[in-house]
Amino acid sequence: MRICFLHKPNDPYILSRARYFVDRGHQVYSIYFESKKLGAHKSIGWCETRSLGKSSTFYSKYLNRFLYPKKIKKFTRDHEIDILHINGMLNSFYLPFSRAKKQVIENQGSDVLRAPDLYPVIKPLYRFFYRFVDAVIQDSKVAQKKGLLLGAPYELNEIIEIGVDFRHFNPDFHRGKARDNLGLSNEAKMVFSSRGMEDLYNLDIVLRAIPIVIESVMEVKFVFACNVSGFMEKYGRLIHELGIKKHLIFTGQIDHTETMPFYCRDADVVISVPSSDSSPASVYEAMACKTPVIISDLPWYQGKFDRDGDMIVVPVRNVDKLADAIIQVLSGRKKVDVDSAYENIIKNINFEIENKKLGQLYKKILQ
Template sequence: MRICVLGAASSPHVLARARAFGERGHQVTLISPTAPEPHEPESSPLTILWPKPHRAGFAGKIGLVLWTAWMLTRQRADVYHAHYAAEVGSWLAWLLRRQPLVVTVMGGDVLFDEQGSLGPLGRWLTRQTVMGARLVTTKSRHLTEVIARIGVPTTRIEEIIWGIDAAVFRFSAEGRASTRRDWNVADDSFLVFSPRMMMPFYNIDLLVEAWAKIADTEPNTLLVLSEYRADPAYRDTLKRRVKELGLERCVRFVPARTPDRMADAYSAADVVVSIPPSDGFPQAVLEAAACGRPVILSDLPRLYDILAPETCALYAGFDPAAIAAAVKKTMKNPSNTRERAEKAREAVLARADFQANVDRVEGRLLALVRTD
């Protein structure tokens, strides 16, 4: 198949999905609004196109629209696959009647009221795009319900979580040791890791406030915050708050890691925490669970489908005291914590095997091409 993928080349998830089809012998072209990360290998089995140079401001937005439209009109693909519905490339694929169109929604693109930064026009374009697609894939039952409420027939919706590559995301004792050396963390320290973007939406400030309730009674604990896609002003605010609370010894800021080194980062942790107020189904949580790490998550019932409360994960409200209590629970009950982590890993490997889900998507794409 000739597949035209629409999505951000700066997203490791979009790249992994596009690359998987290239590795299966399909001809894949990725049209991206952003440049790929420098670590993308030159031997990558896909062609990546992005605007050069990328201009800022209103002129840049108009230029991106025109460039993307031009790129799309030049494509002679068998199928067009948009990753993230609320993006210029996805909208233009619908407007230019590029068919068969497949849209993979990720959460923030269609959870308008929870994560909405889109105005009325953006929401309308997003709705029209998913309604105009021949197939919409979703990462959870909750997102399936959201797409159905928009008006997409259930026969055109398929729940595909995509998931993780179990050969990559697995516990590594060597990776744990080397990462702790990189972060200057002692072997016997209890390490809680936040891998999510360092932006206000992800409630990293609540973790810092929770640590003020942990540090006095649990001096051997350490909170490690990834600076992945950090908002500079928010990062500065967090660092000031850490200093005000006297937590410099037990809260650490670390540089973002490339995707190929994330399994080692998860392995270094004793607990991985993720507490945004909204999520489709967080990829970082799937990765951490596959590495056998216990997880503490936002209390969002949509996540229960895979990670059952208490059985596979601990859930906490958006309150520092609740987060602190969940962390202490993982520390005080190590055998229960290990059992939860093992069950979470089993659940993720059963439902979220990447290659198995690529098989499913490939089958649906081939069927669309045959019937188009």
């Protein structure tokens, strides 16, 4: 098959999908939104690529988007693309211009769970552009239900997870590499967060929990997978008010496959407490490393995992409950069944199985 992804160039999960199909002999193409950082994108064996936009000027960022349809039309026609896989419903504007044989939309959690409520004007637009898709995928029932309400077709509408790549995320490799990089002893407790800095992810709540945690667990570091400059610009005043700077470590951008697994493995607990979520791959990756996780109480995990068995669940934006959960896990007073969580991930959220399902869907709509 000739498969073309329209995507952000550094989305590690789309890149992993692309690599899967390249490794199986398919001709894989990329239409991507230009970025200054293309490291991981360059590692894929693309047949051909096309960038959309080359700078951050007002013209290229906004007005130039009206030129993108012409590029997409030409690229998909010239390369006789079988499947155009568009990542994110917010990019559905380009669907009518594709000359691929079939179009697939991958609903992103925020695209369907948050954006339509924040910007109601896009609801009728979603309903219109869903008319141009041949299949829809998403990573959870929560996202699927919301997509259907917004006009997604009922037929050829499937839940296909990103899946955990166990070649990278697993409990078998040696502990200590991330701690060595951070200068942390084995005795120090490590709380790790790899989620973004958007308000959605409630990092202010995580920061406010730290003074409570350090009253009970003195030797603890909270490690954030983000750049210190951006973090301090947004949360610097709060950090100063709380007096917690010495308990924070910022790693900068972490390579998803080469480095992130070591941080998941070395952490004593991984926290992910957003206000909205669909099916968080970062949580599953921590589980695959047999590391305890603390999550916020959202619908996505229900029916998949045992509450307070496979993970610890806390109310959304509740500082005291989050702090108590972290203390309980770090002190050993509350145990997470990491073996059960690991087995669940292998059976139900497996990279190989999920992408095999995606390949079967591609073939089905081409028949």
